[in-house]
Amino acid sequence: MDWAWVSVIVLLVAAVFSVRLALILPFCRRPTDEDETILGGVQSGKGAAKRRPLQLFVFLGSGGHTGEMLRLLDTYHEYLLDSRNTVHIGYSDLQSKQKFLKLADKYKCKNRLYEFKKAREVNSSALQSVKTVLTTLITSLSHVVQIKKAMMSKPHLVLLNGPGTCCIITLLFKLLDLLLLFTSSHIVYVESLARIQTLSLTGKILYFLADEFVVQWEELKLTKAPRAKYFGILV
């Protein structure tokens, strides 16, 4: 009798989490068209003042990734860097952080900084690698938990464009989404403008995890990423 009840409960929990897992992964959803987002009648311009402040998380990779992300933030600053927004910035090199602070100063948005350690340093032994990967995972998890807590209010958005650390960050966000049944992290991944014919490694992974996958060349959508959204050159 007891065993029957236990197995029913276990099966129920397993069913709930399977459904949940299906719901948070992008390929189980009804595909939406780019044009629907315009027909949705979102207010821009004048309506902007009525909007509630956005909680935004952005990860700055390095070099070219940072360059494209800062261009995105600058181009869409009206929505992304509004002075009432809180911008959570993950970074792993100082130069990216400084470049962002210069931009944040220009638009006076509130910001919080989180340092993500690189997953592996060159020339480290196997044991050291295991240790650094573990500490990276633990600090990343504590950062993501903190950011997720701030993002329980709406609207919120996670904007990523590479490199590898974004995969860990996305996995952690998805893990929290799985456990906290009724939230979504709204993860948008934008593939680099430099990618015309093939996806980057991060892109290949996040194509199956990110909520929205955006490419900047139409032929990339047509040949490699049919579920992706294409709007044109964005950065």
Added chain:
Amino acid sequence: MPGDTLFVTCGATVPFPQLVQSVLAAEFLRGMHALGIHSVIIQFGRQWGGQFDKAVTTSPRMSATNPVYTAEQLGCDEIHCYTALNGAVHVTGIPFSICVEDLIGGHTGVPVTAIISHAGTGSILDALRCQPSENTPRPALVAVVNGAPMDNHQLQIANKFAQMGLLHACEHPTPETLLQSLQAALSNTDNTKGKGSFDQGIARFENFLVQISQ
């Protein structure tokens, strides 16, 4: 103050010696002079100043001179200035400009009529999006592929924009090919096409972000 100016940029982090050497060659400078451009500014990248001076002094035709532009105009304190072809051409080297958009848009008083850039996406977009004062076309653009980086993304991106008629692509920089590309870019590309001609998606993407975040 020299007249029409060519701006050459190598990117901030990855050096591009073949590009700098090709631009410094007498053959290129002579051809450029014949096209009516009498001054060239080379942004050679951080920590490459020593090698730039070395590259210049191996050419017997060049001599050091006082800067023809101010530090404010260039957005840089470290200015390496030379003359070539018996003073007919000014060559100015800087490591990195902090106001490159203003500089190539002509807003700091340097009349930039053409740009030769490494084919990095950031530099290409800077050049295509720069906004000169009204009724002035943006500078003609040549994108040069740097063979040094491990992949061929630079080649793909340069060819893609060339197909769109926005720039002229140059795959292997030599004084000769650079000069041909510069000539082609000045006469063939539609320099009125710039901001707005390839970023119609911007408003739609902003709406998309607003909707996704709700």
